[in-house]
Amino acid sequence: xxxxxRCLATLAGQVPPDGxxxxxxxxxxxxxxxxxxxAPEAVAVILRNGGPVERDTRLSPDDTLxxxxxxxxx
Amino acid sequence: xxxxxxxxxxxxxxxxxxxxxxxxxxFLPVAAVDTLARExxxxxxxxxxxxxxxxxxxxxxxxxLRAFSLEEQARLLDSTAALIGLGGLGGGLLExxxxxxxxxxxxxxxxxxxxTNLNRQLLSEIAALGVPKAVQAAKRAAAVNPSVTFVAHNGxxxxxxxxxxxxxxxxxxxALGGLRDRPALVAAARTRGIPLxxxxxxxxxxxxxxxxxxxxxxxxxxxxxxxxxxxxxxxGCPSPxxxxxxxxQACEVIxxxxxxxxxxxxxxxxxxLETMHADTVAFS
Numbered sequence: 001x002x003x004x005x006r007c008l009a010t011l012a013g014q015v016p017p018d019g020x021x022x023x024x025x026x027x028x029x030x031x032x033x034x035x036x037x038x039a040p041e042a043v044a045v046i047l048r049n050g051g052p053v054e055r056d057t058r059l060s061p062d063d064t065l066x067x068x069x070x071x072x073x074x
Numbered sequence: 075x076x077x078x079x080x081x082x083x084x085x086x087x088x089x090x091x092x093x094x095x096x097x098x099x100x101f102l103p104v105a106a107v108d109t110l111a112r113e114x115x116x117x118x119x120x121x122x123x124x125x126x127x128x129x130x131x132x133x134x135x136x137x138x139l140r141a142f143s144l145e146e147q148a149r150l151l152d153s154t155a156a157l158i159g160l161g162g163l164g165g166g167l168l169e170x171x172x173x174x175x176x177x178x179x180x181x182x183x184x185x186x187x188x189x190t191n192l193n194r195q196l197l198s199e200i201a202a203l204g205v206p207k208a209v210q211a212a213k214r215a216a217a218v219n220p221s222v223t224f225v226a227h228n229g230x231x232x233x234x235x236x237x238x239x240x241x242x243x244x245x246x247x248x249a250l251g252g253l254r255d256r257p258a259l260v261a262a263a264r265t266r267g268i269p270l271x272x273x274x275x276x277x278x279x280x281x282x283x284x285x286x287x288x289x290x291x292x293x294x295x296x297x298x299x300x301x302x303x304x305x306x307x308x309x310g311c312p313s314p315x316x317x318x319x320x321x322x323q324a325c326e327v328i329x330x331x332x333x334x335x336x337x338x339x340x341x342x343x344x345x346x347l348e349t350m351h352a353d354t355v356a357f358s
Binding site: 006008009010012044045047050051052066068069070071072073074 | 159161162163164249250251252253256273274275276277278279280281292295303304305306308309310311316319344346348351353354355356357
């Protein structure tokens with residue numbers, strides 16, 4: 001299946017050029033993070049279609065995943 | 075209690091004018107507010123409240139209308155915001171709240187301005203390097219809108235200090251940088267039973283959220299997840315992102331104080347200003 005990926009702030013360089021990622025069926029959020037080379041400790045929150053999810057959440061085709069690092073500046 | 079003759083004095087001093095849409099109105103110029111406050115021996119805010127009660131708009135707020143009604147403007151004057159942090163977010167927030175006519179702003183920061191603040195912190199300037207942020211904030215508030223009471227706390231707040239600052243306030247505003255003090259502020263707002271408007275920046279990524287009492291804070295979640303350095307330590311805090319978040323927080327604060335429902339309750343506005351992509355994310 002293919003999903004859409006967004007990586008914010010310090011993670012921006014990990015996004016594939018077309019923003020799409022091909023994964024096996026039944027892949028999880030953690031599988032997507034691993035495929036992108038995102039270390040677990042670099043990610044604070046993962047959103048699936050706009051809602052927070054955990055790494056073991058199973059993905060569906062055409063999901064949009066957003067990976068956000070710790071952000072606390074002001 | 076306002077002086078009994080304040081209503082008549084306001085009526086006498088008001089002038090005819092027009093709102094931007096061409097509608098006729100009665101307005102009270104800044105100089106008249108100041109003169110009446112001195113003659114009647116009352117705070118300028120009371121003069122403005124009496125004007126609004128009589129359907130007269132203090133001229134300084136004329137361009138707030140009709141974004142707010144006169145009644146909402148009066149509510150703003152009657153309200154109290156507790157602003158924690160007077161740096162990047164706090165400076166922009168103070169500017170917005172004071173100009174909007176939020177009647178009382180309590181502001182706390184124990185820091186002094188240094189050169190690294192100059193890229194983004196509205197209250198910082200060459201002449202203010204080494205000056206306490208709370209002192210500079212008080213000067214700015216008085217210079218922009220003396221009808222607003224700015225209560226400066228020149229010190230960093232511990233958990234008890236936050237509880238004290240939030241006591242009797244209508245809204246708590248998180249203008250803290252970094253993670254260290256944010257959980258205590260979330261807890262204090264929860265204890266006081268008031269909403270918390272929060273925001274954070276890293277590079278051109280920004281988040282704004284409103285935390286209603288008892289709800290979790292998305293910024294706390296974002297700030298506390300992961301074990302690596304916070305993104306702002308890598309990407310910095312550029313001025314446009316900081317000013318944007320301060321303005322968006324101010325929108326939410328003013329909406330709450332005017333008596334309207336918050337737009338971001340249980341949600342976070344997530345902005346990528348690099349691509350101008352915005353998401354509203356539901357947090358539960």
